[in-house]
Amino acid sequence: MRTPEEHATAATIITLMQGVVYRQANEATWTNLDRFEAQIRDHFSLIGVDVVIDQLEGYAYLRTNPVQEGEEALPPLVRKRALTYGASLLLVLLRKRLLEFDASGEEGKLVVNREKLSEMMRVFLPDSTNEVRSARQVDSAISKATELGFLRPLRGQGNLWEVQRILKAYVDAEVLGDLDHKLATYTGKEGDD
DSSP: OOOHHHHHHHHHHHHHHHSOEETTTOHHHHHHHHHTHHHHHHHHHTTTEEEEEETTTTEEEEEEOOOOTTOOOOOOSSOOOOOOHHHHHHHHHHHHHHHHHHHTTOOSOOEEEHHHHHHHHHTTSOOOSOHHHHHHHHHHHHHHHHHTTSEEEETTEEEEEEEOTTHHHHSOHHHHHHHHHHHHHHHTOTTOO
16 A cells, blocks of 8 residues: 555656646646655656756656667657647747747736737748638647647637747757748848848
C-alpha cells in the first residue's frame, strides 16, 4: 500500500506525462511538484527525460534530455509531429505577439480573437481569390494550436482565446530570429527593419 507521499508523487508523475501542468489550473499538482521535485526528477532522469519547471510563468513539462557524448540514445518518449505550414506560422506569430505583449508592460493574459488571428496570418498566406479556403486554413491552424495546448478558448466566448505561456518554451528566440531572416530574404527586405 502506498503512503500518501508516494501517492502524491505518483499522481504528479502521471499528470506530467499527460501534458503541460499549469500552476493556475492545477494547484494541487503544482504543490506536489514543488514538494516532491527531487523524487519526480529522479524518476524521469532514469528514462532520459528532464522536468522543466518555469516558476515565473507557472508551468511545467517534460523534455527529452539531449544525448551526451559516448551515450547511446534512448527511444523517444513522445513522438514529434510535423505541423502544417499554417499551424507553424500561427505558432510563430503568436510567439511574436506574446513577446510584444510582454515588452509593452501590460499585465494579465494575452487574449486574441479570430479576426486578429486571421489578420496576422493572411499577410503570410499565399494570395487566393478563394476566401473560404483562406478562412479554412486559419480555422485549421487555430484548431491545431488549441489541440496542442498553445491556445485556450475562453469559456462562453467562442471567438476568444488565451495564448498559453508554454509557447515560449517551444518557440524560442532562435526560431524567431530564423523566421525574421527568412521573411526578410523572401520579401527582398534583408537588412531593413
